[in-house]
Amino acid sequence: MRTSNSKSRKDHILEAAIAEYARFGLKGARVDRIARRAVVNKRMLYYYFGSKDDLYRTALHKVYEGITESMGDYVGKCQIDDPVEKVMSFLGAYFNYMHAHPEYVAMIAWENLQRGRYVEEAEVEGVTHPMVDYAAKLLVDEKLLPDDLDVRHYMVQALGAAFFYYSNQYTLSLIFGPDLYLDDEAQRYLKHVKKVLSMPLKRRRSSDASSQTVDTTIADKTSV
DSSP: OHHHHHHHHHHHHHHHHHHHHHHHHHHHOOHHHHHHHHTSOHHHHHHHHSSHHHHHHHHHHHHHHHHHHHHHHHHHHOOOOSHHHHHHHHHHHHHHHHHHOHHHHHHHHHHHHTTTTTTTTTTOTTSOOHHHHHHHHHHHHTTOSOTTSOHHHHHHHHHHHHHHHHHTHHHHHHHHOGGGGSHHHHHHHHHHHHHHHHTTOSSOSSTTHHHHHSOOOSTTOOOO
16 A cells, blocks of 8 residues: 555646746746645655656656557557558657647657756656657558658658647737637648648549548547
């Protein structure tokens, strides 16, 4: 029973830390607030994680691990046969993850502001993106891209279309209006992105095949 309680307390601290780092970044985060949110004293926090920086590294690893597991599950369960539709489906799954996990978006944005200083220390090299690897392999194996387009560049554009939308939502709302982030508008944006990204791909069944056959619901599919 003691082990179970200890694990639960440690997990609770980690969840509180992710929320704190996502909102304030490493420099702005406060151990006092993390401890209060987790309902523990600071000594207990230091006992489990050593220091504020060590806790941040663990939190960063955890958010990477979360998307790895989610996307890995999606890849394993995906039943779509057409390779173009499958690539578009993976993009939709990634978009849905951004929608459901703002803490991931925020922490990755903070880490980039720090020039990726803690990524290697957080041991995320083993925490990869199975969806990215699988989609890139599909593009190569099925020869979906024209010869003058690069697979890496295509994947950066695809992931960036989702990440930029959520990581810049406050400034984009000022430019295009807050309704840009209503669920219906988010779904329309995803359909738009899929249509644009499917245009250069070969073996398309129709110009809008992916948007017709792939469920893009955001509000009802917060996990994949």
